[in-house]
Amino acid sequence: MTGASREHSPMALELALQYPGILFATAGVHPHHATEYTEECDLEMRALHAHKEVVAVGECGLDYFRDFSPRPAQRKAFERQLQIAVETGKPVFLHQREAHADFMAIMKQFDGKLSRAVVHCFTDTREALYDYLDQDWYVGITGWLCDERRGKHLREMVKDIPAHRLLVETDAPYLLPRTLQPMPKDRRNEPSFLPHIVEELARDRGTTADQAARESTVAARTFFGLPSPPP
Template sequence: MDLIDIGANLTHESFDHDRNAVLQRAREAGVVQQVVTGASREHSPMALRLAQAHPGELFATAGVHPHHATEYTDECDAEMRALHAHPEVVAVGECGLDYFRDFSPRPAQRRAFERQLQIAADTGKPLFLHQRDAHDDFVAMMKNFDGRLGPAVVHCFTGTRKELFDCLDQDWHIGITGWLCDERRGLHLRELVKNIPANRLMIETDAPYLLPRTVKPQPSHRRNEPMYLAHIVAELARDRGEEVEVTAAATTATARAFFGLPVDR
């Protein structure tokens, strides 16, 4: 199976000592391409450099996560726009709203999100979106840009049935992570994923976060990495009532179409 991880935080410091080995294990597990998440002023340029070092295999997003919204100044906006001039940067984000933790004030989150929506409108690039406990404001802000945005994926979807159908009604894509495998928080997703059309569904690890709790044996360090994407797609296929090869092929085709990734590396 050829798999594509659409959201891996490979610039995270936990990978600094063995990043090449992590990439090799991913290849051996069938992960042929990855989109490296850029989520701050510091890490978005790092994501680009990593993609440039692995042409055709790694790609990058560039954006500012709502946790870092207070850093979104005019200078930051210029930096993001400069990053988006590079072809290796395939999406705007990670951006959005997070009212669960409120690490940045909500007005600052909304300002940063709006400016990044404007970048997406100006560049035509897809959006890599984050939303937690902010669904109504999130949808309203997206609707303010109706007709001006390209495709969008709600990364690491963990929401309710209503939220899922609201997203699907807007023709947004859905990213599913190892949250699906969490018996404490993710059981509802096992039913919901049956409702996602194949051409709207993508898979991701969000590494080093969200190690699937159903991986056996559990690694002692609890660090997630892209090789576990194969485990996620197997669980997803089971919940959708599909052969794993079908789910893998569909999510890969959808990711390539969404991000404009080459078939041949």
């Protein structure tokens, strides 16, 4: 369960506590909500990260595409959350859109201090992809793959991502896969649609859906530090 705001991060933890060992949470403040990131908010985030069920810091990062928060506020909130990741040793769940240069500059300040990082919902350029892979970060792929027009460049790049650095995600309730049949009437994306994305990913990587699912599951468990499932 992704926590992306001051309001929703405690709710993500609450759900994880209701399903121990099945659901886990992240806690963070998305750049859209960066103006929320006060000293009080920082204390609240630190309290959430005291729970073992909260397995990553974020979603945090920079979004210069929509600019829902002033850019200085975005950068400050991002840096504060990266500091929490350094102190807790937890991985970071990252958001970057149209802010690559500033994003990389801030991440460089924490070079060698972060345990692991994933750039979630990757839709950027090949140059950006290799910048991330050169840092040994993970890359998250969504149903954007399933968009015939917008996902074309991504389908051509996914084979370049090492299997042990590739995570598959839905970004639910957003980014409903365009090729899903039948299409849900409410147009709402759901975690249950993940296999559809895996099938497209497998085609693009020239492998089987079973293999892609196994590899991405191992990568996700490694990244988030999740326990192995019971036999």
